[in-house]
Amino acid sequence: MDGTIINSIASAERIWGDWARRQGLDVEKFMPTMHGARGIDTIRNLNLPGVDPAAESALIEKAEIADVDGVVPISGAIDFLASLPPERWAIVTSSPIALAKARLAAAGIPFPRFIVTAEDVKVGKPNPQCYILGAERLGVSPSECLVFEDVPAGIKAGEAAGADIMVITATHGHPVETPHSTISNYDGLHAHISDDGKLSVVRG
Numbered sequence: 001m002d003g004t005i006i007n008s009i010a011s012a013e014r015i016w017g018d019w020a021r022r023q024g025l026d027v028e029k030f031m032p033t034m035h036g037a038r039g040i041d042t043i044r045n046l047n048l049p050g051v052d053p054a055a056e057s058a059l060i061e062k063a064e065i066a067d068v069d070g071v072v073p074i075s076g077a078i079d080f081l082a083s084l085p086p087e088r089w090a091i092v093t094s095s096p097i098a099l100a101k102a103r104l105a106a107a108g109i110p111f112p113r114f115i116v117t118a119e120d121v122k123v124g125k126p127n128p129q130c131y132i133l134g135a136e137r138l139g140v141s142p143s144e145c146l147v148f149e150d151v152p153a154g155i156k157a158g159e160a161a162g163a164d165i166m167v168i169t170a171t172h173g174h175p176v177e178t179p180h181s182t183i184s185n186y187d188g189l190h191a192h193i194s195d196d197g198k199l200s201v202v203r204g
Contacts, residue, residue: 001093001100003035003150003171005077005186006107010070015063019056023048036151038094038124065099068106074170076186078109083190088199090114092134092147094124094154114138126156131163146201155180166201 002008020030034042039057093100097117104111114137121129135142147158150168158165165180188203
């Protein structure tokens, strides 16, 4: 969701940047580590003394829900999603459900029929559990899925699940080195269903 169909970087970095400064962290070094992962996992991995990851991530979630200023769809994403049969795609996000709803609404993207959020898994990305569950909810094997991702943790999760990967670079400030196919946005991209029911993604 974040970085793949919506751009929420401004909001996320405002909230997480303030939190990192309060913890005395090097904000510039910290910021790249929080994208694409569950908040509780990000905080837990820091091993900060006296910091309760669950309590801190709950406070951050509340602040992020209240601040959706600048949350926008990635170019072409709304039309692309509208071209997909609703039963053939899902959102798999590290965001909690309340935050996902707030950001999708802010970006003008309809809530999907199927979604996997932070509450649905015991271990977040790069663990593949989320994508395995997403495929299960779609009623297919992960190997039949195309995962759209933008950060290393998500790419690794998709790979480990056995899915194909498409890397979205719309929110990247630097070139991405990846063996996977890449697109900068969804302009001109749409779904195509062949006579045998196979779903493919085409541009033009």
